[in-house]
Each structure stands twice: as C-alpha cells, then as structure tokens.
Amino acid sequence: MFHWLEKHPFFFAVGVFVVIAYAGLIEVLPNFMEKARPIKGLKPYTVLELAGKEVYKKDNCIACHSQLIRPFKAETDRYGQYSMSGEYAYDRPFLWGSKRTGPDLHRVGRYRTPDWHANHMWNPKSVVPDSIMPAYKHQFTNVADLETAYAEAVTVKKVFNTPYGDDIKPGKAAFEKYKKEKILPEALKIAKAMKRDDLVKMVESGKVPEVVALVAYLERLK
Numbered sequence: 674m675f676h677w678l679e680k681h682p683f684f685f686a687v688g689v690f691v692v693i694a695y696a697g698l699i700e701v702l703p704n705f706m707e708k709a710r711p712i713k714g715l716k717p718y719t720v721l722e723l724a725g726k727e728v729y730k731k732d733n734c735i736a737c738h739s740q741l742i743r744p745f746k747a748e749t750d751r752y753g754q755y756s757m758s759g760e761y762a763y764d765r766p767f768l769w770g771s772k773r774t775g776p777d778l779h780r781v782g783r784y785r786t787p788d789w790h791a792n793h794m795w796n797p798k799s800v801v802p803d804s805i806m807p808a809y810k811h812q813f814t815n816v817a818d819l820e821t822a823y824a825e826a827v828t829v830k831k832v833f834n835t836p837y838g839d840d841i842k843p844g845k846a847a848f849e850k851y852k853k854e855k856i857l858p859e860a861l862k863i864a865k866a867m868k869r870d871d872l873v874k875m876v877e878s879g880k881v882p883e884v885v886a887l888v889a890y891l892e893r894l895k
C-alpha cells in the first residue's frame with residue numbers, strides 16, 4: 674500500500690491532505706460546540722452601546738485601530754492588562770483589527786473621558802496637535818440607529834447562540850422605555866459628560882447623535 678502510494682504522487686498528496694485535515698478537524702470542531710464564556714463582571718452591550726459599535730464599524734475605525742492588547746511588556750505598559758478571550762464574548766463580529774495607524778483602543782475607556790472624545794472626534798488636532806486622525810463632524814448631527822442595533826442584537830443571538838440569553842432584557846427594557854418616552858437617560862448622561870449643549874439638546878428632543886452612541890461604546894472599552 675505505502676509502496677504504491679510512493680509511486681503515485683497525486684494520491685499521496687490526497688492522502689496527506691486527508692490526514693492533516695482530519696487532525697485539524699479534531700482540534701477545531703469541538704470549539705464550535707462551546708458557548709462563549711464571558712469573563713466575570715462583563716455585561717452585555719446596552720442598545721446604546723451597540724448603536725455606537727455600529728458607528729465604529731460604519732465609519733471604519735477598524736482601518737486604523739485595533740482592539741487587542743498583546744501580552745508583551747511594551748503593550749501592557751502602555752495600555753494595561755492584555756486582552757482576554759472572555760472579554761469578547763458579546764462581540765459578533767469581534768473588532769480586533771490588524772492595523773495600528775492609531776493606538777489600540779481596547780482599554781481606552783480607562784484613560785479618556787467623554788469630553789475629551791467630544792473634542793477629539795470634532796477635531797483631533799485640537800487635543801493632539803500632530804494627529805493625523807480625520808475629524809468626524811458628521812457624527813454630531815447624524816442620528817444613531819437604535820432600532821437596527823437592537824434588531825441586530827436579537828438576530829445575532831438567534832443565529833450564533835451568543836451568551837446573551839436573558840441578559841438582553843436590560844437593554845430591551847431601556848429601549849422599550851425609550852421608544853415610549855423618547856428619551857434615553859443613559860444617552861443624556863453621556864451627552865452631558867461630553868459638555869456640548871447641542872448634543873444634550875438633541876438627546877432631549879428624542880434623537881441620539883451618532884457621536885453620543887459612539888462615546889458610550891468607547892467608554893465601555895476598559
């Protein structure tokens with residue numbers, strides 16, 4: 674059998690492929706059966722944070738920013754604790770990224786404040802004079818799409834079996850209340866902390882500006 678294989682390179686190659694693929698499957702497949710396990714204390718995204726995550730994806734922050742701190746001294750000195758898999762339990766899709774034109778953002782909520790973000794997103798050079806990051810002024814007038822963010826969370830839970838479970842309920846309760854009263858206290862808090870009257874006014878009138886949702890999301894990255 675082996676002599677025969679050695680004389681038939683094509684079938685030999687097929688044999689090698691089958692053996693390697695089988696070994697690979699044995700390693701990979703069981704992981705699909707496992708549920709993601711959130712680290713202790715990790716809360717599911719609120720609807721506002723999810724809407725912010727949508728803004729992050731839409732405006733392509735991932736083109737310049739990673740969210741994955743590697744266990745190297747240079748990185749832990751700069752950003753803090755390296756990233757752990759359980760921290761991404763609620764991320765579908767995850768936003769690790771692979772390009773760092775700007776710094777990693779996985780712990781940015783620890784050392785930046787909402788008003789800093791407000792200045793930075795409006796005009797990065799106003800706080801970091803040499804910044805090459807583009808300004809995102811449109812986020813201050815565009816309205817965040819809470820409905821779609823919520824629908825996405827529900828769909829993702831159904832399709833990918835995320836550990837959301839009943840956890841989505843707190844997000845749901847706040848969202849239902851928002852739909853009725855047209856004011857999201859969580860968004861108002863962020864808008865006030867951003868120290869911009871125009872944002873506060875917009876939230877009070879029942880519309881959540883994109884940048885408020887985005888900052889709610891960035892604040893959560895800790």
Ligand code: HEC
Pocket residue numbers: 728729732733734735736737738774775776777778781785797801803804805806807809887891
């Ligand atoms: C063209 C590349 C580029 C894009 C796209 C980009 N950034 Fe940046 N970002 C940078 C650079 C460079 C810096 C470092 C200079 C500075 O702080 O402005 C930075 C800094 C930051 C910081 C400060 C981080 C720190 O540790 O001080 C935050 C927060 C940030 N970006 C958020 C965003 C968000 C949110 C988006 C998407 C809406 C985005 N960036 C899109 C290049 C980019």
